[in-house]
Amino acid sequence: LAGLATDVQTVAQRLKFRLNLYELKEGRQIKPQTFMSMVSNLLYERRFGPYYTEPVIAGLDPITHEPFICSLDLIGCPMITDDFVVSGTCSEQMYGMCESLWEPDMEPDHLFETISQAMLNAVDRDAISGMGVVVHIIEKDKITTRTLKARMD
Known part of the structure; x- marks a missing residue:
């Protein structure tokens, strides 16, 4: 997470809560694409008073081991790519x-x-x-x- 320190901490705490809840409900690790949707929804909920963060999500699918990388803007719009993303x-x-x-x-x-x-x-x-x-x-x-x-x- 890149951005304003207080917003980065808040977003990290809220995502940790949502991630733990997801893993308890589903009983499995989250896929990077699903995590991207979770982050996007969290940011979009605050679109009128956004968190000043620019998350980068990178990971491997737990089953297929396919790489995934994307970045999101302040309101949760994802930019999915196959090569690289930059933020900050x-x-x-x-x-x-x-x-x-x-x-x-x-x-x-x-x-x-x-x-x-x-x-x-x-x-x-x-x-x-x-x-x-x-x-x-x-x-x-x-x-x-x-x-x-x-x-x-």
């Missing part, structure tokens, strides 16, 4: 870098390097974005999380 204050800087570096069917190490280059480039140009990046690489059998430090000036 430095999204303009990231978009061009991602377009030039991204290739289909990248290996996890190459994908991590591409993500790292795009994120660090954007963070270096946008002081509001913070001083580091957490990168999650989602594979069929594991999730790799790495933290990158950016300059701190």
